[in-house]
Amino acid sequence: MFNAFLNCFKIPELRQKIIVTLALLFVARVGANIPLPGINPLPLQEYYDSLKNSQGSLLGLYNMFTGGALLNGAVFALGIMPYISASIIMQLMGAVVPGLARLQQEGDVGRQKITQYTRYLTIGIALVQGILLNLALINYPDKLFMGYDIGRWGSIIIMDPKWFLITSTLFLTSGCVLLMWIGEKITELGIANGISLLITIGILADVPSAISFAYELFTAPAGSQSQLNAPQGILLLAFFVLVVAGIVLLTQGTRKIPVQYAKRVVGRKVYGGQSSFLPLKINYSGVMPIIFASAIILFPQQIAGYLGGITDWDGFQRFSNLLTPARWPYYVFYSILIIGFAYFWVSIMFKPIQIAEDLKKNGGYIPGVRPGEPTAKFLDFVMTRLTLFGALALTLIAVIPNIVSLWMNIPFQVSQFFGGTGTLIAVGVTLDTMQKIETFLIQRHYDGFLKKGKARNRSRRSRQLVETGELKNFSKLYWATGSLFIIGLISWVIRKFVLE
DSSP states (O other): OHHHHHHHTTSHHHHHHHHHHHHHHHHHHHHTTSBOTTBOOHHHHHHHHTOTTGGGSHHHHHHHHTTTTTTTTBTTTTTTHHHHHHHHHHHHHHTTOHHHHHHHTSTHHHHHHHHHHHHHHHHHHHHHHHHHHHHHHHHOHHHHTTTOOHHHHOOSBOSOHHHHHHHHHHHHHHHHHHHHHHHHHHHHHSSSOHHHHHHHHHHHTTHHHHHHHHHHHHSSOTTOTTOOOHHHHHHHHHHHHHHHHHHHHHHHOEEEEEEEEOOEEETTEEEOOOEEEEEEETTTTTTHHHHHHHHHHHHHHHHHHHHHHHHOOHHHHHHHHHTSTTSHHHHHHHHHHHHHHHHHHHHHHOOHHHHHHHHHHTTEEOTTSOTTHHHHHHHHHHHHHHHHHHHHHHHHHHHHHHHHHHHHTOOHHHHGGGSHHHHHHHHHHHHHHHHHHHHHHHHTTOOOTTOOSOOSSOOGGGSOOOOHHHHHHHHHHHHHHHHHHHHHHHHHHIIIIIIO
């Protein structure tokens, strides 16, 4: 595997893509640490540090996706989530609006128009979210961050509220648009999907703090409630490896449906007669059911908490407590929501009738199943069973962090890497990135990550080099990314060593 990493820098084109990706990701991480004008993030950070399970709330989940930018009060505090929301809305509308459905079937031209509409919708969502977030910071910080006391922790806004609302909304919207541009440039000129990489890097940004928390657990004084010993540490490490292996199997697992193509004679040539397969993913919906379920189950909990504080009625507070991770109703509702959203997502995105028609047009059929409507019913039946297994596995992975946190009494900052949304995204994106790098290496006759031994029949002449024109295009991007890199580095140094 070490040789495979070295081989990545022997291919000029792949080396350029890796450098561009790393430079743009660095800019994104620097932007997540530049605070907005007129905001003091230190009181908010101290408040969250005092909470054991701060990451379990809705804002904690959002802060994880932004890579800590929300708690830093940074320019990238909205993260890439407005773009994700806009993409999901456009996908769901494509199944309802006939005009968007036609655009999805028009190939590259239709996809470009949908991408343009998604960008406009992203700007609108970012403006609305920025205004609402800033208004909550100005007027209701104790409602936005439940339990936050201005008298104890201090004020978050340190400038005129009107100017803060205007400037911060513009900065937050611009930061979201810049992140969207960075993600698209990584997809175009870098490695793998840029939006997914931005989310993954934000999630992995919590790894150093998680390691620090874990180290404190093992070095805590003997007899303390949160102290862990060596056998427990070995058990946690083995359990982590088991969970990651399970996520890999769930992500890569497919049901291969055999497909046979009929023979066609055109003149003197014979076409078809080949055997293939139709891969149906076990976890077709990915991580979306967990995200939807986490957001929906936390909304009634927080609303009931707000109403309980306003009306002083114990019924609202009891209902809010029932939906906390320490109570069994939380896991029941959470599991039902994950399974329900998994089926909902498959029903929207998986189209067995269209797949059956495409197979029939191309002369393909599933052995033992008649073409047309019977094929569609067969695919729907198989996908229904696969979705049930995938949804149950997703539910198990989603509740593991909370169970580990309660069972071993460790902070959620550590247990969140034993499953859940963040680990699913990180493992899936890492696998996708390694597969694309593997493809580059194999095409250039280099050993990949999964190869054992040396590849045979290598030839230096067969290694493809990038053309001179492409190198010139990369040099233009170097100036842009280099400038952003220098600006981000200077901003981070000023904030780290001057402002603090």
